[in-house]
Amino acid sequence: MKKIILCFALIMVGTIMAQEVPLVTNVFARNNINLNGKWNYVVDPLENGYYDYRLMPFQTNGFFENKKFNTAELQEYDLDTSPLMDIPSDWNSKDNRLFFYEGTVWFKKDFVYKKSASTKGILYFGAVNYDAKVYVNGKLVGNHVGGYTPFNFDVTNVLVDGNNFVVVKVDNKRHKDNVPTVNMDWWNYGGITREVVLSQVPITYIEDYLVQLDKTKEGVISGWVKLNSVVAKQTITLSIPELKIKKQVVTDSNGMAYFELKANPVLWTPESPKLYDISISKFDDSITDAIGFRTIKTVGKEIFLNGKKVFLRGISIHEEAPFRQGRAWSKEDAITLLTWAKELGCNYVRLAHYPHNETMVREAEKMGLMVWSEVPVYWTISWTNTDTYNNAERQLHDMIYRDKNRCAVVIWSIANETPHGDDRDIFLSKLAKYARTQDSTRLISMAMEVTKSNNNINTLKDNMSDFVDVISFNSYLGWYRGTNESCKLMQWVIPYNKPVIISEFGGEALQGLHGDKTKRWTEEYQEELYIQNTQMFDRIDGLAGISPWILVDFKSPRRQLPRIQDFFNRKGLISSSGIKKKAFYVMKDWYKKKEMEYK
Template sequence: MLTWSSIAQEVPLLSNISSRNNISLNGKWNYIVDPLENGYFDYRLMPFETNGFFENKTFKASELQEYNFATSATMNIPSDWNTKDEKLFFYEGTVWFKKDFKYTKSNNTKGILYFGAINYDAKVYVNGKFVGSHVGGYTPFNFDVTDVLVDGNNFVVVKVDNKRHKDNVPTVNMDWWNYGGITRDVVLSQVPETYIEDYLVQIDKNEKGIVSGWIKLNSTVANQKLTLQIPELKIKKEVITDSNGMAYFKVKAKPILWMPQSPKLYDVTFSKSDENVTDKIGFRTIETKGKEIWLNGKKVFLRGISIHEEAPFRQGRAWSKEDAVTLLTWAKELGCNYVRLAHYPHNETMVREAERMGLMVWSEVPVYWTISWTNTDTYKNAERQLHDMIYRDKNRCAVVIWSIANETPHGNDRDMFLSKLAKYAREQDNTRLISMAMEVTKSPNNVNRLEDNMNQYVDIVSFNQYLGWYRGTNESCKLMQWDIPYNKPVIISEFGGGALQGLHGDKTERWTEEYQEELYKQNTEMFARIDGLAGVSPWILVDFRSPRRQLPGIQDFFNRKGLISDSGIKKKAFYVMKDWYDKKKEEYK
């Protein structure tokens, strides 16, 4: 069972927020850009206690007025400020947001203020009172704000700071845009005083023909009657909570298993006398046997693609169902049965749509490149993000891999940091596979040997390699041999190269579609020589914004490794990969 450590006034996450009784706070929010944080610190750099932008002050004509939410510009939330305000395209710092809303208080009801994600450091105020803070840009959090809500008019103010710092997760150096803002849904959820906080339903790992799990209340209330219903399986199970507010169950069942070609989901209801929570849940098994991955007792090859959470066509942070469906439809057109959602937990809608569409998911935390390995707070931050990722998506059968890192440099401090993360992930969930994106950088005598001390902590040995782009030429692939000395499945978590869509030339000319096309041809031919290869996820589905990629007329602040352009046009390499996947699909029928 997932554990929880109380942090300030934050309360454990409301699982499956979309099924709750919610008041949406999406829409227009007033905002104030505050690069010097004048709304938080006085001129001696001391934090304000009873003054500042977190108030909803109405100014009199005789008063000094240097800020005013009421006359400030508005921004649609969810969104990122980089693409909503052209003056903020490169901005990293603090922006204040404010939203007015109406609320009717009622007895025996709590108000839980839920944020899908804020990047990166958030401080939240309701009706002028500080209710809590959260650090981390890609996971949800919520506060119990019952005691600060009033009947009638209310307001919420959020201080958002996306400045990068060395000890953050991710750290200062990264290869994607640092989109700032309130980037996912905001809702005020109305729940009973004692409510269903969390639950788990899955095929029992140890007993065949059994569905097991638990239901958790927010309070340590014993002898509460709860009901689990899965009508299609003719399951109606009543359970009683123990002194911890937990109720466990085991029921006989033979569900149709979820699989990419037939992504079966069941309607599931958890209820008590004054509350119903509904979900759609699928059942499947995932395991490794030697160098193979087995889904539902059958060997499977993961035909994948890596995806950033960047909106198709318009760019900016993706968050909507429409964004998810567009990106995942392109993945399906490529022939994928799996997506690597890099390099951080994507929004819940993305994971649920992947599940609905029959795509297995690799989900990752942003332990990326060179983290502050010896900093205790950095580790705690990474562990918290890992916890929250697993906590939110533990009932999503599409998620088959938890990834704990990407392209991290070898060393004792790194090994200690990552081994602790791997062990923690397995404590939280022992039903999925653990992996991380290692890297291969050396090739003496045209032999790549993968050596990484983390091999003992993962179920799948995954690595990134860029033959033909950062190493050698496309012709190098013809000579390359591979030595991977571990009896575990292998996934190439990244490979690829850049191309500007519409730029054509000889296949030896960098940045042309023909060069990228040749790179994919040579790499996919080379894959036949990799023993134990069980999947690939090329980098990347769509061109995405990155401040590292500045080459004028070619990159223009886009990473151009996408198989699809930022305007949605498929490049020639897309069809090379599609043909290869079509053959793999036939091979693994």
């Protein structure tokens, strides 16, 4: 058991049992009670609601019980009369007192549930940052570690008919052995940051499924359906009406049903992002989805989408809400950000530096944007710590598990800007190999660093090149080293017969600050940086894509320069208030040229 990920895989409370269970795939297509909305919250920097004065965890009388006190009892907290916060959200942007806060906050929500002998209740969280302890009706149902991936608990046996309540202890303190570690360049937004639902499913339900073009057989759609229980001889019906497909399959002794279907679907492309309505059902359970079909592969130094050479015209994006800042989570947030990417001329987005919310990925798919999805193995983490590796592997597993049916996802990324070394190579090579066991149909990459430079020659050398399909690296010529002018003479040596993606480049500019193109922080400096860098990139052999850093200015505690940064990383092509900078149009013009080259 990997204790860093699931400290309480099975909790016994008398005769009551609660359990973290495999993710309910496509949870938002189920019969759900929506638990978004107003939640009470209590800020608890000393964790008084969890530990007694001897620093021992409470068995009773903790905040999780939400006890109803009488006037004769000592009462020093009351979740019911505490302030309210909108969920999903983050406390840093919702409560001015908590702008920099890292620690524990308790959240509580009341709901009504109608028990049924024929259904289960699965409590689903899209994400909680970072360490979540979840209680239902005062009983601990589980603990989840990791701030950007979904998790759910089977809470059937702790629910009661009528009034219920859920309490979540959320702790976003950074620790050296976490993933990410203590050092990062984005805001550590704390809270219940994505949607919460109580899914009502049959006792035996469709837990998971895979529907995709067969990797080896042309004109075949293949896949499988998995039940939550090892129940044989269950009839499953797969229907794709537009392709005139209706197929019945029967589960085996493992609760699995496999299928192969002859079909020639219209393939998904950025220009025509075709999705097919599908349904998967059994006599008491039915799910619908919209699924696209495409192929992605590399040949030598080129990337091929559906057998056609493609250049990935991209942009990097943080999961930060446009205009209002704070953690993004809604469909409206996703559409705004992705519309800006489309206006830039993108056919691809790098969702950095962690798995983004499911809505973001689905909207990208609908809009015709290929996706690079990444786990937060970022900078220098604890390479030799077993629990740290298990944490990273679990996040990688959950990212792939959730989005394996999203044809827009073409790259799984296992790391960003990690320092070279034997321990790091062992850690990351294991992650890469594990990713392939979970999905052999997509490309594997990571954002490397250029570590060797001799005069005007940059050489990329990284032992991880053997384990990835695409060589990706971050380059900040003109900002962290060199000048914009030095781009004119720079040559690149990339000694691998694989496609190359510039996963990051850029420089900061305060929108509205103007001056000479040699003056840092001005729009003109950033504009010139983009002009010189894109001209340099045209000389890189095997260049197959690029994702500048970054679409929109975002919050970062590292960026403190008064009247310029003010806790924003200003590398965005668009300001935090939604105004496009001059460099946006340089990139747009370059992408237009690339689009014409690849037609």
